[in-house]
Structures are given as C-alpha cells and as structure tokens.
Amino acid sequence: MIDERTARRLARRHAAERRFKLYGMASVAVALAFLVALLVTIVGKGYTAFAQTEIAVEVSFDAGAVKEGDFAGLVKSALAARFPEVTARNEKRELFGLISSGADRVLRDMVRDDPGLIGQRRVVTLLASDDVDMVVKGHVTAESGRLNARQAEWLASLRQAGAVSLGFNTTFFTAGDSREPELAGVGGAVVGSLLAMVVTLCLAFPLGVATAVYLEEFAPKNRWTELIEVNINNLAAVPSIVFGLLGLALFLNFLNMPRSAPLVGGLVLTLMSLPVIIIASRAALKAVPPSIREAARGLGASRLQVVTHHVLPLAMPGILTGTIIATAHAIGETAPLLMIGMVAFIVDIPAGFLDPATVLPVQVYLWADSPERAFVERTSAAIMILLAFLAVMNLLAIVLRKKFERRW
Amino acid sequence: MQLLALVATLLLLSAVGFHLGRRRAAARSAAADRRPHSLPVYYGSYVALWSGLPALLVLLGWLAFEPVVVRSLVVDSLPPAARELPPERLGLLMNDVRNLAAGVVTSRDVDPDMAAAAETYLRLKRLGAVAVAVLSLAAAIGGLGLALRRVRPDLRARNAVEKLVERLLIGASTIAVFTTVGIVLSLLFESIRFFNAVPIHEFLFGLEWSPQTAIRSDQVGSSGAFGAVPLFAGTFLISLIAMAVAMPVGLFAAIYMAEYAPRRLRAIIKPLLEVLAGIPTVVYGFFAALTVAPFLRDAGTILGLSVSSESALAAGVVMGIMIIPYVSSIADDVITAVPRSLREASLGLGATRSETIRQVVVPAALPGIVGGLLLAVSRAIGETMIVVMAAGMAANLTANPFETVTTVTVQIVTLLVGDQEFDSPKTLAAFALGLVLFLVTLALNVAALQVVKRFREQYD
Numbered sequence: 001m002i003d004e005r006t007a008r009r010l011a012r013r014h015a016a017e018r019r020f021k022l023y024g025m026a027s028v029a030v031a032l033a034f035l036v037a038l039l040v041t042i043v044g045k046g047y048t049a050f051a052q053t054e055i056a057v058e059v060s061f062d063a064g065a066v067k068e069g070d071f072a073g074l075v076k077s078a079l080a081a082r083f084p085e086v087t088a089r090n091e092k093r094e095l096f097g098l099i100s101s102g103a104d105r106v107l108r109d110m111v112r113d114d115p116g117l118i119g120q121r122r123v124v125t126l127l128a129s130d131d132v133d134m135v136v137k138g139h140v141t142a143e144s145g146r147l148n149a150r151q152a153e154w155l156a157s158l159r160q161a162g163a164v165s166l167g168f169n170t171t172f173f174t175a176g177d178s179r180e181p182e183l184a185g186v187g188g189a190v191v192g193s194l195l196a197m198v199v200t201l202c203l204a205f206p207l208g209v210a211t212a213v214y215l216e217e218f219a220p221k222n223r224w225t226e227l228i229e230v231n232i233n234n235l236a237a238v239p240s241i242v243f244g245l246l247g248l249a250l251f252l253n254f255l256n257m258p259r260s261a262p263l264v265g266g267l268v269l270t271l272m273s274l275p276v277i278i279i280a281s282r283a284a285l286k287a288v289p290p291s292i293r294e295a296a297r298g299l300g301a302s303r304l305q306v307v308t309h310h311v312l313p314l315a316m317p318g319i320l321t322g323t324i325i326a327t328a329h330a331i332g333e334t335a336p337l338l339m340i341g342m343v344a345f346i347v348d349i350p351a352g353f354l355d356p357a358t359v360l361p362v363q364v365y366l367w368a369d370s371p372e373r374a375f376v377e378r379t380s381a382a383i384m385i386l387l388a389f390l391a392v393m394n395l396l397a398i399v400l401r402k403k404f405e406r407r408w
Numbered sequence: 409m410q411l412l413a414l415v416a417t418l419l420l421l422s423a424v425g426f427h428l429g430r431r432r433a434a435a436r437s438a439a440a441d442r443r444p445h446s447l448p449v450y451y452g453s454y455v456a457l458w459s460g461l462p463a464l465l466v467l468l469g470w471l472a473f474e475p476v477v478v479r480s481l482v483v484d485s486l487p488p489a490a491r492e493l494p495p496e497r498l499g500l501l502m503n504d505v506r507n508l509a510a511g512v513v514t515s516r517d518v519d520p521d522m523a524a525a526a527e528t529y530l531r532l533k534r535l536g537a538v539a540v541a542v543l544s545l546a547a548a549i550g551g552l553g554l555a556l557r558r559v560r561p562d563l564r565a566r567n568a569v570e571k572l573v574e575r576l577l578i579g580a581s582t583i584a585v586f587t588t589v590g591i592v593l594s595l596l597f598e599s600i601r602f603f604n605a606v607p608i609h610e611f612l613f614g615l616e617w618s619p620q621t622a623i624r625s626d627q628v629g630s631s632g633a634f635g636a637v638p639l640f641a642g643t644f645l646i647s648l649i650a651m652a653v654a655m656p657v658g659l660f661a662a663i664y665m666a667e668y669a670p671r672r673l674r675a676i677i678k679p680l681l682e683v684l685a686g687i688p689t690v691v692y693g694f695f696a697a698l699t700v701a702p703f704l705r706d707a708g709t710i711l712g713l714s715v716s717s718e719s720a721l722a723a724g725v726v727m728g729i730m731i732i733p734y735v736s737s738i739a740d741d742v743i744t745a746v747p748r749s750l751r752e753a754s755l756g757l758g759a760t761r762s763e764t765i766r767q768v769v770v771p772a773a774l775p776g777i778v779g780g781l782l783l784a785v786s787r788a789i790g791e792t793m794i795v796v797m798a799a800g801m802a803a804n805l806t807a808n809p810f811e812t813v814t815t816v817t818v819q820i821v822t823l824l825v826g827d828q829e830f831d832s833p834k835t836l837a838a839f840a841l842g843l844v845l846f847l848v849t850l851a852l853n854v855a856a857l858q859v860v861k862r863f864r865e866q867y868d
Contacts, residue, residue: 013760020762024664027657028677031736034729035684041699042691210580218574219581232584237783237853238846239790241817242591245842248824249594256475271587278584304570332688335792335817338825361690361793368694368797376698383691390686 046380052169053128071104100127130181130374181374192357199266208277236275244339259341260356269330280322284315317404328393422460429455437561446566458555463548598839617803638803642813647788649724658735685733693797696726718800742776779860786852792817
C-alpha cells in the first residue's frame with residue numbers, strides 16, 4: 001500500500017510525463033502544420049494561373065490593315081464594333097484595356113497560317129488583360145479591382161452574352177518573362193534552370209566522385225589530406241550567398257565571363273554543390289565492405305582496377321542518390337545567382353549556355369516583387385512547378401536508393 | 409560555339425587514339441609473337457590520354473589568360489593619353505571598347521582612337537581563336553602520334569595510365585581547397601580596397617548605415633555612412649527569433665521521434681519534416697512576405713500593437729520553420745546515439761521516461777545538441793532569400809521585433825543587384841560584409857564540428 005503523499009506525488013509525476021509527451025507531439029504537429037499551411041497557401045493561390053480568361057469577339061480581317069500589319073488595329077475595331085456606343089477617346093482606351101496588348105499576335109498567326117481569312121469575318125477568342133482575368137477568376141471583385149465602373153459594365157455585358165471563357169493557359173508554360181502578367185510564362189526560366197543544371201551535373205558529378213574516390217581509396221593519411229577533408233566539411237556549411245560573391249569576383253570580374261549566363265550560374269552552383277556530393281559519395285564508398293577490395297586485390301587487381309571494376313559500381317546507387325539530392329538543392333537556390341546578374345528581365349528563351357537567362361527560383365523572386373495582383377497567382381504557380389520538379393527529383397533519388405540498396 | 413566544336417573535335421581525336429592504340433598493341437604483339445604487358449584497353453587509354461590531356465591544357469590555359477593578354481595588348485595600342493588614365497577610368501574605357509566591338513551601344517561618343525582599339529580588339533580575338541584551335545589540335549595530333557609510336561608489347565601501359573589517373577584524382581581533390589582559397593582571396597582583396605576608403609573601425613563599430621554615396625560631386629546629401637552595427641544587430645535579432653522558434657520545436661520533435669514515437673509513425677514523420685529542409689528558400693520568402701507578414705500585422709492591429717508589414721518577426725518566424733529540420737535531425741541522431749544502458753539504468757531506478765530524458769539522456773547528448781544548434785545558427789545568419797523578401801531595407805538599430813530591420817545578407821544583395829559601379833565603396837562594402845559573414849559562419853561551423861566530433865568519440 002502506498003501512502004497518500006506518495007500517491008499524490010506519483011500522480012504529479014505521471015501528469016508531468018503526459019505533458020512532456022504532449023509537448024513532443026505538439027512540436028511535430030506544429031512543424032507539420034506549417035508545412036501544410038505553406039503548401040495549401042501556394043496551391044490555393046496558384047492553381048488558377050493554369051487557366052486564362054479569353055474573350056470572344058467577331059473580328060473582320062480587313063485587307064488594308066492586314067497588309068500594313070496593323071493587327072492591333074483589327075482588335076480595336078472589333079471591340080469598337082462590339083460596343084458601338086463607345087465613342088469618346090478616353091472611353092475607347094478603357095475599352096481596349098479589356099483585351100491584352102499581346103492579343104494581336106493571335107490574329108497575325110491566324111492570317112499567316114490561313115491567308116484566305118483576309119477580307120472575312122470570324123469569331124476569335126482573344127486573351128483578356130490581367131485586370132479582367134483577376135475579376136473573372138474571382139480574385140478581386142469588379143469594384144475592388146483595377147477595372148473602373150464602365151469597364152466592369154462592359155465586362156458584365158460580355159459575360160452575359162457568353163463571350164467570356166476560361167481556357168488552358170499554354171502561354172504560361174511556353175513564354176518567357178513579360179511585363180504583362182497575361183503574357184508572362186516560365187518557359188524561359190525553366191530552360192535556363194535546365195541549362196544551368198546540365199553545367200552543374202557535368203562538372204560536379206565527375207569532380208565530386210573523383211575527389212571522393214581519391215580521399216577514400218588512394219589518399220595517404222597526412223596533413224594535406226586532412227586539410228582537404230576539413231576544408232570540404234566547412235565548405236558544405238558556407239552560406240550560399242558567399243559562393244555568389246566568389247562567382248562575381250572570379251568569373252565575372254576576373255575572367256570577364258558574360259553576366260546572366262547559365263554557364264556562370266552552373267559554375268557557381270557546381271562550386272556550391274561539390275562539397276555535398278563529395279560527402280555523400282564518400283559515405284557511399286565507405287559503405288562498401290573492405291572484404292570486396294581485399295578479394296579483388298588478392299586476385300591480382302591493381303588499386304585502380306579494384307575501384308573501377310568493383311567498388312565504384314557497388315557504390316554508384318548511393319553516389320547517384322547523393323548527387324541528385326545535391327542537384328535538386330542547387331536548382332532551388334536563388335541567392336548566389338542574384339550576385340551574378342541572373343536577375344535581369346529577360347523575355348527571350350535562352351538558346352545556349354552563354355545567352356542571358358534566368359532560372360525558375362529567380363523568376364519566382366522577380367515576380368514576387370511585381371505589384372500586379374495577377375503576378376501573385378503566377379508566382380504561386382511557378383512555385384508549384386518548381387516544387388513538382390524537386391519532388392520528382394527527390395522521388396527518383398528515393399526509388400534509386402530503395403531499388404539498389406544493399407545491406408552488407 | 410566554335411569552342412564546343414573544338415572540344416568535340418578533340419574528344420573525337422581521343423576516341424580515335426583509343427581505337428588506334430588498341431589495334432596497334434594487338435598488331436605489334438602478334439608480330440613480335442609475345443603477350444603485351446597490359447590489357448588492350450590500357451594501350452587504348454594510354455594513347456587517348458596522351459592526345460586529349462595536352463590539348464585540353466592548351467585550351468584551358470587560353471581560356472584563363474586570353475582576356476588578360478588581349479586586354480593588355482589593346483591597352484598598349486591605345487594613345488599614350490588614354491594609357492595614363494587611372495585604373496578605374498581605363499576599365500570603363502576598355503568596357504566601351506568591348507561593347508563597341510560587340511556592336512552594342514557605348515556610354516560615350518566614339519572617337520577614332522576607340523574605333524581603332526575596337527578594331528584591334530576584334531582582330532586579336534579572332535587571331536586568338538584561330539591560334540588556340542591550331543595549337544590544341546597540333547597538341548592532340550602530336551600527342552597521339554608520339555604515344556602511338558611508343559605502343560609496344562613491353563610498354564607498361566597500365567602502370568602509366570594508372571599513375572596519370574591518380575594524378576587527375578589528386579587534381580580534382582584540390583578543387584575544394586582552391587574554392588576556399590578563392591573565396592578568401594576574392595573577399596579579402598575587395599575588402600581591403602573597401603577599408604582603404606572606409607576605415608575598418610568605422611565599418612565594424614559605426615552606428616549608421618546608408619551606403620548611398622554621391623556619384624557626382626555636386627549631388628546633394630548622401631556622403632555615405634558605412635557603420636555596419638545596425639546590420640549586425642538586425643541579423644542577430646532575426647536569427648534570435650528564428651532560433652526561438654526552431655529550438656523548442658526542433659528539440660521536442662526530435663525527443664518525440666527518438667523516444668516516444670512508434671517505429672512506423674517515425675518512418676512517416678521524419679521524411680515529412682525533412683521536406684521542410686528541401687523547400688527552396690525563395691518559396692519561404694514568398695510565404696513570409698505574402699501570408700505571414702500580413703497575418704502578423706493584422707493580428708498586431710487587433711491587439712493594439714503596431715507591427716510593421718516588413719517586421720523582423722515575420723522573417724524570423726518563417727526562417728525558424730525552415731531551420732526546424734536542421735535542429736531536429738541532428739538532435740535526433742545524437743539522442744539515438746546515447747547508449748541504451750544509460751536509459752535502462754535510470755528507468756530501473758524508478759524514473760519516468762520524461763525524467764530519464766530530462767535528467768539523463770539530454771545531458772548526455774548535450775554536446776551534440778549544442779553542436780547542432782550552432783550549425784542551425786550559422787544557417788540562420790547566412791540565410792538570404794527569406795530576409796530579402798520579407799525583412800526590410802531600412803537599417804534600424806532596434807531590438808523591437810515588430811519593427812523593420814535589415815540584415816547583412818539583405819544588404820549584400822541590395823548593394824550588388826542592379827546597376828553597379830564596380831570600384832565604388834558601395835559595391836566593395838558588399839564584399840566586406842561577405843567577409844564578416846564568411847568568418848562568423850566559419851567560426852560557428854568549426855566550433856560545431858569540433859563539439860559534435862568530441863561527442864561522437866565519447867560514445868563510439
């Protein structure tokens with residue numbers, strides 16, 4: 001029988017135990033809640049960017065205007081014909097503001113593909129401007145948005161006539177950057193990211209594996225190799241922006257390489273991810289049991305043959321996993337690329353390693369700074385693409401590890 | 409893209425060398441009726457390496473020194489008046505010459521001297537391209553021929569190839585050292601130039617930061633003040649907030665995962681927490697600026713507090729979330745590394761699990777945990793995108809988390825993004841800040857690694 005005082009104390013101690021466990025669960029819950037909140041916010045804000053408002057109007061392909069290449073004029077006269085009551089100059093300008101300033105390109109392409117259109121009338125769906133887009137998608141009400149009362153009225157009448165529709169936003173995937181949200185896309189940034197990634201992979205993978213093989217299999221234990229080891233461990237923890245400063249001073253100012261080039265971006269990311277790849281590769285090499293090496297040595301293989309014929313193939317899944325994870329991290333990196341001028345406003349899609357380019361995370365940064373409401377959803381959508389890309393890479397790494405993992 | 413073609417040709421030559429070397433080794437040993445010393449592959453590799461490496465060295469040497477050589481030759485061709493300009497002015501002039509040669513608009517009117525210089529520049533560039541192509545191809549073919557002549561059955565091709573490969577491996581492993589040297593040198597050189605303009609004590613202890621220096625002498629105001637204390641204070645404040653979030657959450661999460669969670673739950677939670685570390689920081693920045701900051705501002709208004717929309721709190725909290733997995737995974741590792749016997753002894757004496765954790769496990773794991781926390785602090789100090797997007801630019805010297813502060817990394821980005829004049833103290837200040845950042849994080853990392861290492865030794 002325990003006396004009452006002990007029982008009370010025991011109850012208190014057990015309550016403390018439950019509280020302590022609860023703190024632990026609460027911490028995990030808080031961390032996961034943040035993760036969920038982050039993802040829900042991004043997806044909730046971004047999914048609408050994959051659709052785009054279009055307005056159907058009847059365009060008459062006037063031969064004279066087509067000849068002069070004045071396709072913007074065609075758009076304007078089509079709108080004017082749709083709303084004949086609008087005559088005042090400033091009202092007309094407001095009316096034309098409903099349609100994107102890039103809408104004329106559609107007409108130009110149509111005429112180029114089918115010259116027989118000239119002189120005819122067709123109903124064409126034209127890209128709406130971002131202000132209209134925001135209202136149609138319900139991100140802002142017609143009153144709180146940037147449309148004025150007249151524009152809202154016209155939009156309402158168009159919607160009543162069933163001329164306004166939402167279509168899949170292909171521009172977002174194919175186009176480069178633009179000042180007009182409805183014409184901006186991540187195409188250029190994705191290509192830039194891929195180019196930089198190719199440079200990083202081509203340099204960091206062989207160099208990283210070579211370093212790891214040397215340190216793990218060949219290096220004598222002396223001051224010099226110890227220095228290299230300490231160095232690599234410290235480099236892995238240097239803030240990424242310092243690598244950007246290195247890139248600026250070394251590649252741009254000393255070697256006079258072009259600014260904003262994916263080549264330079266790739267080089268900076270290489271230097272940044274090299275230590276991580278080396279550390280991962282060394283761990284993978286270390287996991288190969290010494291008995292394999294000894295057996296091969298015993299059969300007369302040279303040291304290099306032991307490595308290339310036996311150790312490296314066995315360690316390759318681990319090395320690849322580490323490389324993929326390091327590369328995925330490098331793709332999401334922004335700060336060092338700001339230093340080497342990849343923040344420029346670039347409309348064209350880069351075609352080579354020396355063309356000015358931007359990358360996906362920098363594009364996110366640039367759009368996040370833009371004041372237009374429509375860029376918020378586009379930023380979120382760009383983030384979704386970035387995250388999807390990273391998720392695929394990490395899944396690949398996990399699958400690789402699961403499939404080829406060996407327990408010795 | 410001529411460069412790519414050249415590299416492709418060189419690679420092709422190496423491949424041809426590989427093939428020829430192998431064939432020749434087979435043919436010669438058949439003719440001499442004796443077994444070759446090495447496997448055929450090694451004779452092939454021997455020839456391929458001899459043809460590829462010298463050519464590659466020529467190419468790399470050209471890539472490294474071409475700009476310098478061309479520049480000095482063009483400068484020599486300039487009229488004496490231009491040659492005597494101070495270095496910065498000369499740099500600008502050379503920039504214009506380059507732009508003129510590339511057909512881009514220049515910042516000044518084109519005079520005949522400049523046109524001539526641009527002409528020289530273009531001529532030298534073309535000459536250099538032709539010369540390097542000829543030289544590297546000659547090196548490749550020469551190396552190939554020489555190596556091929558040496559291929560005989562008694563050539564120890566394997567030993568030669570292996571020795572060379574080992575040298576290459578050593579070369580690769582020095583890149584890490586060169587990276588560090590490069591970082592230190594580039595930061596140091598630019599910082600020294602900065603400290604020539606702004607005394608070092610003014611930079612380290614000055615209380616006012618406004619890097620807008622006058623570009624023209626008649627510009628009003630801004631003489632530029634480079635006292636970095638507000639930046640250090642801001643960085644410290646935001647890191648402190650981040651650690652105040654990350655430390656309890658990360659530690660308790662680690663304790664829960666290591667001591668309480670069933671194995672299956674742990675297998676789900678751990679990777680999910682690590683997702684937090686895999687999300688790019690620019691995404692956190694966007695989240696902080698768009699969601700967390702307005703939320704905190706509105707919450708502050710309801711409570712009657714005035715919270716700036718670029719408050720240190722928003723940036724710090726979001727940064728803390730980002731750091732949680734760094735804290736939790738290291739703490740998890742060290743807690744699991746504490747030997748079972750310690751726990752069992754404590755439980756056997758009648759302590760509850762939480763008492764065991766608080767009084768036995770955590771004290772035993774403390775060095776490792778402290779090391780992990782130090783690493784997390786160094787992450788927080790060096791973190792850039794979250795603060796660039798969510799914290800402000802204004803260099804306030806304040807300890808109020810509801811106000812706007814700025815950090816070292818934010819200022820590096822603002823000073824270097826956009827138009828810059830490379831030699832102004834404004835630009836150089838970024839390198840001085842970078843140097844401080846590098847030194848502080850380096851010290852933290854070294855300390856953390858030492859602590860963790862000592863802890864590992866204790867229980868291994």
